[in-house]
Amino acid sequence: MIEEAVRFVINIPFALFGSEAPEWLVFVHVSLLYGGVFMMAFISVLAFGSVWAERKVSAYMQARLGPMEVGKYHGCLQTIADAVKLLFKEDILPASADKPLFTIAPILVFAGSLMSYVAIPFGPTLKVADLDIGVFYILGTSAVVVVGIIVAGWSSYSKWSIYGGMRAAAQYVSYEIPTALHLLPIIIMAGSLNLIEIADQQKTILTWNVWPWINPFATVSFIMYYVASLAETNRTPFDLAESESELVAGSHTEYSGIRWSFFFLAEYADMFVVSALGVILFLGGWHLFPIPVIGPFLAPFIFLFKALFLMFIAIWLRWTLPRLRVDQLTYLCWKVLLPFGMVTVTGTALWQLYFYKTTVGYILGTVIAAATIWAMIRIYKSEPSPDRRPPMVRRDRMAATQ
Secondary structure, X not given: OHHHHHHHHHOHHHHHHHHHOOXXXXXXXXXXXXXXXXXXXXXXXXXXXXXXXHHHHHHHHOOOOOOOOOOOOOOOOHHHHHHHHHHHOOOOOOOOOOHHHHHHHHHHHHHHHHHHHHHOOOOOOOOOOOOOOHHHHHHHHOHHHHHHHHHHHHHOOOHHHHHHHHHHHHHHHHHHHHHXXXXXXXXXXXXXXXXXXXXXXXXXXXXXXXXXXXXXXXXXXXXXXXXXXXXXXXXXXXXXXXXXXHOOOHHHOOOOHXXXXXXXXXXXXXXXXXXXXXXXXXXXXXXXXXXXXXXXXXXXXXXXXXXXXXXXXXXXHHOOOOOOOHHHHHHHHHHHHHHHHHHHHHHHHHHHHHOOOOHHHHHHHHHHHHHHHHHHHHHHHHOOOHHHOOHHHHHHHHHHHO
């Protein structure tokens, strides 16, 4: 029903002019309809729900209530009230700012996020463009966000905004490399950059690329990709771009009102993009079980559930892990994620040649996964705990410190 309604609205120019509808009219109609209505509505609802969920999840983790007053159910309308407040707040334009660049910067940041949705398929037929270079297109459009951040920091004519903009741009550009590198194993396995083809190769839950019996190197790539995507979207523990050491907000310090909300919307839009890309490449996209009757109808909901679950993990990590230092940030990028990316790409190529979809490969991948889990459990249990020390030892150490 949803797909039929979307298809009917998109085909309005053909209904009016027949098969001779002008190409420019079709392009403008689809672009405005999809980008201006559908995607803006989707991103707005996504941001409202994500902000409310982030407040409630963090409140639950910290044994507090969170928003409770606005709305009848646990403050469910609090985010909408905040959005209305932003619309009516004064839009301040600094006197010394570069006004044209200051105005266009939020548009560039949000446009970079919005353009990525063109290539994301929400189902086997619920898509805008079936691009043969879908993965490459999403990686390319994400670079527009970096340009907008630099422009925002530079045009504000504030040293703190410039510091924050340069720091954020360096982080984005640095982590784009391991992010793309850890997507290469899936591209090698699928032999395609088309997102629909990659998803259709994972028709059942047992054939998802994330499982080690399919390819253990792809399992490592999924973990590394998710870590790199957190840094690329400026999520904790990688939110150094907010410049809290300078007690400012980073590149968008001088922005207020509706202009600031574009930066805010772009962050949650990017979160969904990286989550959706991870779902399509590693978690089977909209595939779960091969049910031909209700499968096409449930496909968008299955896809959204998986993507929102990855977003929930990002929210969970935000209220669990402390912020990294800038040296730890660069160390993780260049000395951990990048070398692991080289290993996973090489290992995936060798695995595809000798072990892919073979009995030896299934057994070996399972053994590797079991050994990894066992090693992680052993490392965790071997870590000393202060509570396990005898009371006399603790008392002696306390006396020695005093």
